[in-house]
Amino acid sequence: MKRTRLLKTIMRSFASASEINVEFIARGKFVLTNNDGYATAGILEDGAVYVSGQNIVEVSPYKDLKATYPNTTVIGSPEFWVMPGFVSAHQHGKGLTSYQLGGLDDCLELRVSALPQAKVDNYLDTLYGCAQMIEAGITCCIHYNSSRGPALYETDILERIRAYREAGLRVSFGLDIRNRNYLVYGDDDFYSGLPERLRNRAREEYDKPRTAAPDDYFRLARRLSETIEKESDGRIKIFFTPAGPQWCTGDLLKAIRRESEEMQLGVQMHLLETKYQRSYFARTYGQSAVQWLDHLDFLTSRTSLAHGVWLSREDAVILAARGTPLVHNPSSNLRLRSGIAPIQMLHEVGVPLALGLDGSPLNDEPDIIQEMRLCANLQRVPGVDSKIVPLKEIFHMATVNGSKALGWGQLAGSLERGKRADLVLLNAKNFSRPYVAPQQNPIDTLITRGKSSAVDTVIVDGEILYQGKKHLRLQPNQIVESLQKSVIPPAPVKADNLGDELLPYVVRYYQPWDKDELLPFHQVNSST
Ligand SMILES: [Zn+2]
Secondary structure, three states, X not given: OOHHHHHHHHEOOOOOOOOOOOEEEEEEEEEEOOOOOOOHHHEXXXXXXXXXXXXXXXXXXXXXXXXXOOOOOEEEEEEEEEEEOEEEOOOOOOOOOHHHHOOOOOOHXXXXXXXXXXXXXXXXXXXXXXXXXXXXXXXXXXXXXXXXXXXXXXXXXHHHHHHHHHHOOEEEEEEEEOOOOOOOOOHHHHHHOXXXXXXXXXXXXXXXXXXXXXXXXXXXXXHHHHHHXXXXXXXXXXXXXXXXXOOOXXXXXXXXXXXXXXXXXXXXXXXXXXXXXXXXXXXXXXXXXXXXXXXXXXOOOOEEEEEOOOOOHHHHHHHHHHOOOEEEOHHHHHHOOOOOOOHHHHHHHOOOEEEOOOOOOOOOOOOHHHHXXXXXXHOOOOOOOOOOOOHHHHHHHOOHHHHHHOOOOOOOOOOOOOOEOOEEEEXXXXXXXXXXXXXXXXXXXXXXXXXXXXXEEEEEOOEEEEEOOEEOOEXXXXXXXXXXXXXXXXXXXXXXXXXXXXXXXXXXXXHHHHHOOOOOOOHHHOOO
């Protein structure tokens, strides 16, 4: 099918909220505002939100709003709860997960042996991912792009951005870059230990650019940031997303710091996802990755970091002092055998925390409500005196804190006058039937019992994208059908698969690192 025809069949016509003057009252038994000014502990009972155009005009008891705006359409009822849209603050914007495509669901460091994976159309894949996120009540996310190399770098990005524009989500779109350690942490040492025949083959295969060169990268970031925001009606902004400190040289990170300041763009980077990444900095630089980044003056409140499983308390103190947010990805950290991030310690020290799905959530689908639950329960270590992260904080991580980490803090993340109307209506029957005692806090109930199947209505920028569990912009059946047709199955595995030949050498390379002293702060990661 020709692309233009395909587009017509999978898209409905739409107009943004700024073009049509939308006006409605969103009503719920509870309105979870994330703003203590409107109600005790941010929860308004029998409340409502009055929306006009893109903005929230008023948050008040329902009866007051109904009296002030008697002719305005009401969506929701006492069977619904109203809340700010969820924010997935770290992920790679894949519709089909890495597992579905044939990826290895295991340690990051072992992925060298990954079998060939299926290929899909970038645009359709992202559009499918958007449909899934909308169904899960996610109104805002980061797209941390994973490019296929310098030749297709810009094409890949434009295809994926097009999908977000058409889906109507709020997105911080991250341009990826890396320029070292393509195979292991410390490529030169590793290559020197390989038999010569394998060394030459490995260098030829792995030791080549994976992303745009820095000059082209910054030029593209500037060009896109000048156009995309306008073209997306202010819903998409460009981010710098360097792969991680072990994958980027200090000079590259300093340049990103400088350019992000000059262009006023946000930054996100992976950090200390695995214990080997922590060892790499201790072994190579005699300091922690966080100290190394701090010496580069890289850490700011505009730069968020993803994972942080192996952060020490000293690292956390530095992040808190710089106001640098940490995005927690509990499912991904479990599935990839990375460990459990010390969220309680980070919270206690004052590091701003957000939550992300990272493309490999627990059910292999973007249920961020269940991700909050996993986040909460993983921090419950034994002991009558052990501290737990308050569920309200976890709710903030998945909403307002994520919004701040992705650079949308002024506009979204809470329900208050003047903010953009990014909100979700949950059908509370889904998690409170037949009975939940009235003394239970609604946020606790949502995190303890909720699932994304409770999401009924999703609104971004005042525009209703999903209502009564039906998409208003996207046609999900056609997207799924077209995506299915676009799949190119994995290439047959070669007998002399280079990754498989390298795997024993990679394992042997890291084995001595397992003996490094790591002093983890999460009890579950500890040998004590
Ligand atoms: Zn990631």
